[in-house]
Amino acid sequence: MAIQKPDTMFKNIDHKPPRKDWMDVPADIKPGRYCYAAGPEPLEYVGMPNPRKWDPLDKDWKLPENWENTIITGMKERLEKYRSFKIFMDICVRCGACADKCHYFIGSGDPKNMPVLRAELLRSIYRGELTTAGQILGRFAGGRKLTEEVLKEIWYYYYQCSECRRCSIFCPYGIDQAEITIIGRELLNLIGLNIGWIAQPVANCYRTGNHLGIQPHAFKDMLEFFCDDIEEIYGIKPEPTFNKVGADILFVTPSGDVFADPGTYTCMGYLILFHYLKEEYGLDITWSTYASEGGNFGLFTSHEMMKRLNAKMYMEAKRLGVKWILGGECGHMWRVIHQYMDTMNGPADFLEMPISPITGTRFENASSTKMVHIVEFTADLIKNGKLNLNKSRNANVRATYHDSCNPARGMGFFDEPRYVLNNVIDTFHEMPQGTTKEQTFCCGGGSGLNAGENEEIRMMGGLPRANAVKFVHDKHDVNMLSCICAIDRATLTAMVDYWVPGVQVCGVHELVGNALILPGEHERETDLRGETLPGKEEE
Amino acid sequence: MKAIYSLFLVFALILLAMIGAGTLGMEYLFGVIIPYLAVLAFVVGFMLKVIGWGKSAVPFRITSTCGQAKSFPWIKENKLENPSSTWGVIGRMFFEVFLFRSLFRNTKVEIHDGQRIAYSSSKWLWLFAILFHYTFLVIVLRHMRFFTEPVPYPFVLLDRLDGMLQIGAPVLYISSLIILAALFYLLLRRLLIPSMRYISLPSDYFPLFLIIGVVITGILMRYFLKTDIMAIKELSMGLVTFRPVTPEGIGVIFFIHLFLVSVLLFYFPISKLMHMGGVFLSPTRNMTGNTRMVRHVNPWNYPVKVHTYDAYEDEFREKMVEAGLPVVKPLEEKSENAENKE
Numbered sequence: 019m020a021i022q023k024p025d026t027m028f029k030n031i032d033h034k035p036p037r038k039d040w041m042d043v044p045a046d047i048k049p050g051r052y053c054y055a056a057g058p059e060p061l062e063y064v065g066m067p068n069p070r071k072w073d074p075l076d077k078d079w080k081l082p083e084n085w086e087n088t089i090i091t092g093m094k095e096r097l098e099k100y101r102s103f104k105i106f107m108d109i110c111v112r113c114g115a116c117a118d119k120c121h122y123f124i125g126s127g128d129p130k131n132m133p134v135l136r137a138e139l140l141r142s143i144y145r146g147e148l149t150t151a152g153q154i155l156g157r158f159a160g161g162r163k164l165t166e167e168v169l170k171e172i173w174y175y176y177y178q179c180s181e182c183r184r185c186s187i188f189c190p191y192g193i194d195q196a197e198i199t200i201i202g203r204e205l206l207n208l209i210g211l212n213i214g215w216i217a218q219p220v221a222n223c224y225r226t227g228n229h230l231g232i233q234p235h236a237f238k239d240m241l242e243f244f245c246d247d248i249e250e251i252y253g254i255k256p257e258p259t260f261n262k263v264g265a266d267i268l269f270v271t272p273s274g275d276v277f278a279d280p281g282t283y284t285c286m287g288y289l290i291l292f293h294y295l296k297e298e299y300g301l302d303i304t305w306s307t308y309a310s311e312g313g314n315f316g317l318f319t320s321h322e323m324m325k326r327l328n329a330k331m332y333m334e335a336k337r338l339g340v341k342w343i344l345g346g347e348c349g350h351m352w353r354v355i356h357q358y359m360d361t362m363n364g365p366a367d368f369l370e371m372p373i374s375p376i377t378g379t380r381f382e383n384a385s386s387t388k389m390v391h392i393v394e395f396t397a398d399l400i401k402n403g404k405l406n407l408n409k410s411r412n413a414n415v416r417a418t419y420h421d422s423c424n425p426a427r428g429m430g431f432f433d434e435p436r437y438v439l440n441n442v443i444d445t446f447h448e449m450p451q452g453t454t455k456e457q458t459f460c461c462g463g464g465s466g467l468n469a470g471e472n473e474e475i476r477m478m479g480g481l482p483r484a485n486a487v488k489f490v491h492d493k494h495d496v497n498m499l500s501c502i503c504a505i506d507r508a509t510l511t512a513m514v515d516y517w518v519p520g521v522q523v524c525g526v527h528e529l530v531g532n533a534l535i536l537p538g539e540h541e542r543e544t545d546l547r548g549e550t551l552p553g554k555e556e557e
Numbered sequence: 558m559k560a561i562y563s564l565f566l567v568f569a570l571i572l573l574a575m576i577g578a579g580t581l582g583m584e585y586l587f588g589v590i591i592p593y594l595a596v597l598a599f600v601v602g603f604m605l606k607v608i609g610w611g612k613s614a615v616p617f618r619i620t621s622t623c624g625q626a627k628s629f630p631w632i633k634e635n636k637l638e639n640p641s642s643t644w645g646v647i648g649r650m651f652f653e654v655f656l657f658r659s660l661f662r663n664t665k666v667e668i669h670d671g672q673r674i675a676y677s678s679s680k681w682l683w684l685f686a687i688l689f690h691y692t693f694l695v696i697v698l699r700h701m702r703f704f705t706e707p708v709p710y711p712f713v714l715l716d717r718l719d720g721m722l723q724i725g726a727p728v729l730y731i732s733s734l735i736i737l738a739a740l741f742y743l744l745l746r747r748l749l750i751p752s753m754r755y756i757s758l759p760s761d762y763f764p765l766f767l768i769i770g771v772v773i774t775g776i777l778m779r780y781f782l783k784t785d786i787m788a789i790k791e792l793s794m795g796l797v798t799f800r801p802v803t804p805e806g807i808g809v810i811f812f813i814h815l816f817l818v819s820v821l822l823f824y825f826p827i828s829k830l831m832h833m834g835g836v837f838l839s840p841t842r843n844m845t846g847n848t849r850m851v852r853h854v855n856p857w858n859y860p861v862k863v864h865t866y867d868a869y870e871d872e873f874r875e876k877m878v879e880a881g882l883p884v885v886k887p888l889e890e891k892s893e894n895a896e897n898k899e
Contacts, residue, residue, distance in 0.1 A: 028672050035755035039559075065862070099857060101613035102840045108606070109835035112761050114746075114753050115659075115682065118666040124674065134756050151827050158562065160758040186621045190653075190660040190686075191832055192841035197619060224864050225872075234873050235880035261883050307882060308869050321616075322861055329863040337866055361617055361853045383627050387849040394628060401631065428619075430626030430639035430846055437632075452664055452676035456623040456638070485674045517672075 021050060021474045024517055028481070033118070035129040041142070041162060045130070045171035047074055050474030053177055053467065056217030061210065063221040064323070068210025079170070085209045086164050090147050092205045097148075103201050106193045107144045110137060116185035116195070121460050122178050125478030130175050133185035133195040139172050140202050173211045176202045178475055180464035181318070181350075182423035187456055199465070204320040212319070216466035219315040223327050227310040228273035234260075234307035240276050241305065244286045251548075253540035256293035258305055261338070265304035266375060268335045271346025271392075272313040272504035275525070281507040283546045284347060284525025290534055291396065291527065294405070297537050299376045303344065309334035312351035313504060317358075318466040325362040328354055331389070332363050342372040343389040347525050349464065349503030352391065352431070353424035360387040377402040391425075393502055393526055397434045400441045406535040409444050411545060413552045415498045415529065416445040418490045420483065420510065421458035422503035430456075435502055435526050442533040447494040453486035463509030476509065477516050484517035491518050499523045560748060563762035567770050570820055571813050578812030587812045588792055589801040595819035602826025607834045616855040618848045621841040627850070641847040653842055657687055682746070689739035692732040693768075695719060696775075699732070703793040725780070733776055740769050764830060767821055774814035784808040 022030070036043055058069035068082045082088070097104045116133040118124060123131040130136060138160075145152030145161035152161025162168065179199040186194035206212065219229035226233055232240065238260055249255035259265060271288065275281040295301040309330040316323035335343050345355055360366065369388040372381040379398045381390050399405050419439060425431035432455050439446055453459055462480030463469075490496040499510055499521055510523045532545045543554045578587040624635025636645045637652065652658040665679035699716050702708045720728035744765050747757045778784050788804040789811055795802040825831070837843065845851070870877065870884055877884050 025672065028668075031668055033668070034751055040755060097613065099614055099616060101610055101615050101838065102619060104613045105610055105835045105838055105840075108610075109829060109832040109839075111829045111832055112756050112758065113660075113682065113686070114750075114756060115663050117752055117756065119664075124666055124668075129752065129755055132752065132756065138756070149827075158759050160760050183621060186841055187623050188659055188662055188664075190657055191836050192621060192653075192659065192839035194619065194621060194841045197841075225869075227869065233876060234882055235876040238880050238882060263883070307877075308866050326861045326863055329861070333863070333866060355849070357619055357848045358617055360848065361855050362858065365852055379629070382850065383847065384849045386852040389849070398629065401629070427621055427623070430622035430624055430635070432625045433632045434628060450676075457662075457664075482674060485672065488672065 021477060024477075027477065031125065032127045033123075034127075040129065040135060040138075041157065044167055045174045047170065047174050048474075049075075049471070051126075051178065051472055052174060052475075053213035053215050053469045053472050056212045056214040060214075060217040060221030061212070064224050064326075066210070066212075066217070066319075066323075067208055070210065072210075074170075074173070079166075079211070081166070081169075082209055085169075088208050089143075089164060089169070089205050092208050093144065094148065096201050096204070097144075100197075100201065102194065102197045105191075106137065106198055107141055109191050110134065110141065110193055111191075112138075113190065115188045115190065116193075119185045119188050120179075120195075121182070121184070121462060121482045122180075122475065122479040125462075125481035126475060128178075130171075131178060133179075136175050136179055137193070137195055137198050139168075139175060140198060143168065143172075169211075172202060173206055176206065177213055177467065178479075180423070180460045180462070180467055180479065182460040182464055183427040184423070184457065184459065187427060200317070200321070203318060207320055213466065213469070215469040216315050216318045219313075219466070220319055220323060220327065223311050223315065227306070227308045227330060228276075229311055229313055229315060230273045230277050232273060232276065232310065237273075237276065237305075237307045237310050241285070241289065244282065244289055248286055248290060248546075251542060251544055251546065252290070252536055254293070254536050254538060256289045258289060258292065259302070260305050260307055262302070262304035263338050265338060265340050266302045267304070267342060267344050268309070268331075268338055268340040269303050269305055269344045269346065269392075270309055270312045270331055272348040272351055273311050274313065274348075274504035274508055275346060276310075278508055280511060280523055280528070280547075281504050281525065283528040283531070284504075284507065286546050287525065287527030287529070287531030288346060288392065290531040290536065294534055294536055295376065295399075299404075301375055304338065304340070306334045306338070312346050312348045312355075314351060314354045315466050317350055317354055321362075324354060324358060328359055329363050331355075331359070332366055332368075335366075336368045341370040342384075343369070344392055344395060345389050346392055347502035347504065347527060349422035349424040349505060351424075351504075353428040355387065355389050356429045359389070374398055376404050391431065391434070393431070393438055394434045396527070396530060397437045400438060405530075407442055407530075407533040408535050409442060409533055411532045411542060411551060412443040412529050414545065414549060415443050415524075415532075416447070416494065416496050417443055417498040417500045417524075417529070418447050418449055418487065418496045419454075420449075420461070420487075420499055420501040420506060421455055422501055422506050423458060423460050423464060425502060426456055426458045431502075435500075438526055438530065439500060442529045445494075447490045447496055449486040449490055453482065459483040459486065461503075461506045461509040462513055464505055468505055468509045473512075477513060480509070480513035481517060483510070484513055487514060487521055488518045491521055497521055500526055500529065502526050559757060559759045560762040563759050564766050566763060567766040567817075570767075570817060571770065571774075574813040574816035575809055578816070579809035584803040584807070584812065585801075587816055588803045588807070589796065591819045592796060592815060593801075595822035599822035599825055603831070603834060606826050606831055607838075610835065610838050614856050615840055615844075616857060618844050618846075618853040619840055620844045620846040620848070622846045627847055639846040641845055641850070643845070646843060646845055650837070650843055654836055657683055659842075660686060681742070685739045685742040688735050689743065692736040692739065695732045696730075696736065696772075699730070703790055704797045706790075706794055727779060729780075733772070733779075736772055737769075737776075740765060740772065744769070760828060764821070764824065764828060767817060767824070771814065771817045771821065774810055774817060778808070778810050778814060782808060782810050784811050 061069035181196035222231035624638030
């Protein structure tokens with residue numbers, strides 16, 4: 019579906035809400051803003067409720083019998099299981115501080131994309147169905163009944179939230195819309211309301227170990243293909259190991275890096291780094307075809323599904339007998355690892371305290387979960403002078419850095435990537451204040467919304483990020499948007515093409531790979547993308 | 558419309574007190590019974606609500622991190638915005654509860670021509686919110702002189718400080734002015750800013766009008782419709798010493814004031830005003846951000862169905878062997894127990 023031109027889209031932004039009360043404005047499900055529903059197969063594979071073929075544009079969503087009761091009971095259960103949910107349902111004062119913080123609202127102007135109203139969609143059901151005041155006073159107490167129309171509205175808008183948590187940092191009570199969306203989607207999944215772009219990766223990940231459904235032999239092939247490419251550029255071919263029992267470290271990264279540009283270049287960066295560490299220091303890092311996914315679309319489905327998919331990392335680390343786990347560049351993967359994994363699938367008492375065998379640094383901040391972020395791992399190597407780097411091989415790059423939502427607001431991972439970047443490139447410019455670090459903006463396609471059919475809302479939601487990129491592009495001629503998230507690499511590419519043509523997207527380890535001097539390499543003519551290095555142009 | 562309903566409701570409450578305590582002379586009901594019930598409802602309701610929240614589990618540590626996490630010794634940790642220790646959490650909560658830290662972060666988005674979006678600092682809401690809350694606190698504390706005999710010095714001092722402008726007789730309280738300004742700011746932004754009007758519910762206007770009603774009746778009583786202050790103190794002392802009396806000569810305006818306060822107390826525990834208690838329990842703010850360092854335990858964690866390596870290898874063994882990937886079981890034999898396990 020063709021969408022408007024960027025300047026038309028920008029001009030049409032209107033933040034003025036309609037005159038009618040929001041409870042009287044039914045959700046109009048617009049093509050370009052919703053993702054297709056999941057077919058029955060992926061749901062059947064993992065045993066999720068109400069598998070069937072359905073279309074959100076149809077009047078009949080083929081809901082199971084007694085669905086109202088399922089949702090209300092599910093809500094009650096979750097109010098007991100999650101204090102967060104209970105408090106967030108009770109204490110919002112609708113001060114409006116969050117209203118203009120959501121990228122989807124800024125770009126679309128749809129008032130139900132204001133986080134406060136997105137939450138009210140569910141809160142009104144809570145009040146109307148589960149509180150005495152709401153049951154008696156109805157709308158005067160802000161309550162409404164759960165009808166099919168209301169349900170459709172919740173589905174539509176809960177799949178227009180990317181769980182980025184930007185609103186939560188502005189809320190005076192710390193109300194986190196991501197948490198409400200996570201639980202809202204969990205409720206919707208109880209009656210089979212989902213989107214295909216999440217359900218299919220979940221089923222794939224359960225079966226093959228990764229979202230893209232890459233089978234073991236193909237996974238190995240793909241990585242070896244990258245090794246061939248590296249050989250062409252460096253004259254040296256890395257030889258990664260797979261499923262190796264007794265390796266030092268297990269490496270897990272999002273499968274997006276294995277599959278699609280420009281993540282593939284980041285993946286080459288990992289391969290180059292690991293080869294270097296093997297040659298120079300004898301470090302044995304292995305890849306797993308079974309735990310071949312760092313990302314976790316279970317997080318976008320239900321807490322239970324998140325746990326089911328995440329379990330593979332520890333299970334595989336235990337089976338292979340590695341010392342600890344190293345994780346690649348990915349946003350929501352790190353939200354899960356940092357804030358959920360140990361609690362859900364730990365304790366990881368079969369692993370050792372993560373210590374870098376090369377520098378001797380103890381990763382105290384990962385002492386319980388025993389999983390280290392590759393960017394902190396590399397930062398430590400650089401700090402201790404263990405990498406032989408040549409910045410001039412990134413001389414084509416004038417970079418800025420996009421803080422991915424989850425490492426930003428779910429970890430506080432700010433200085434490590436900047437430290438690495440400053441050691442591998444010469445030209446770096448920060449985007450304007452208010453758009454970076456804890457106030458960073460989503461790429462527009464997080465939380466499983468990076469589909470093709472919802473392009474319009476993705477471009478609208480990507481606008482705040484893109485606009486900050488445009489600022490440094492215009493002012494400092496920035497041509498590279500670096501990030502540490504696989505979904506970012508996939509979605510930002512299309513998004514900057516639309517809003518800021520002339521800027522490319524890369525992972526931090528692509529730039530590390532470019533700068534790293536491999537022992538015995540031949541003189542390099544190009545970077546990992548095959549672009550000629552400055553000074554190497556043919557006369 | 559939502560605002561008008563709420564306003565009418567407050568007028569109706571005023572009328573009720575006027576007729577009840579004034580015309581019908583039910584001073585004991587409005588001066589003693591209702592206030593007692595209101596305090597009881599407030600205390601019990603508040604406690605039940607907080608206990609209800611407390612009973613819900615905290616399965617995950619979902620801290621919103623607003624600063625650099627604890628990392629290497631050579632990276633500066635932001636101990637307040639992303640605490641890794643209990644002291645850090647206490648500090649963060651102090652700034653949150655007493656200084657409205659998150660609201661202080663507020664920005665306003667502006668869409669400009671030429672495809673430019675700007676975010677400017679916007680602290681008015683923070684300013685008026687903090688003015689409102691602190692003057693409300695001052696007013697509550699200054700009312701303690703009605704409930705104590707002799708009046709402890711801190712309350713006397715507070716009363717003097719509040720009246721230090723020395724204007725008029727009785728002297729004008731600064732807090733009376735500030736709270737009215739703050740309340741009208743909070744009300745007008747809801748009424749005049751289109752997006753605020755859109756998200757506001759009757760339950761947002763009602764407490765505003767109710768508190769405005771309380772403040773205005775209080776001001777009327779003090780400065781304009783002079784009431785017998787000694788008689789009021791006799792009543793209030795009677796209430797706190799559980800020897801309730803309703804002395805003669807207390808104007809009806811006092812009963813209206815007291816009734817509105819009583820309604821506020823009744824309404825408090827079942828309304829959004831419970832943010833007063835909830836702010837302390839919000840899991841994104843009152844927990845440490847060092848989840849990888851210190852394991853958090855989920856009290857209801859349960860085993861789930863997972864896809865085991867054995868089941869995976871069984872499905873792909875042939876392809877794995879062909880690709881030269883190591884396998885646990887040789888090609889021919891199928892492993893036992895390769896079913897998915899709980």
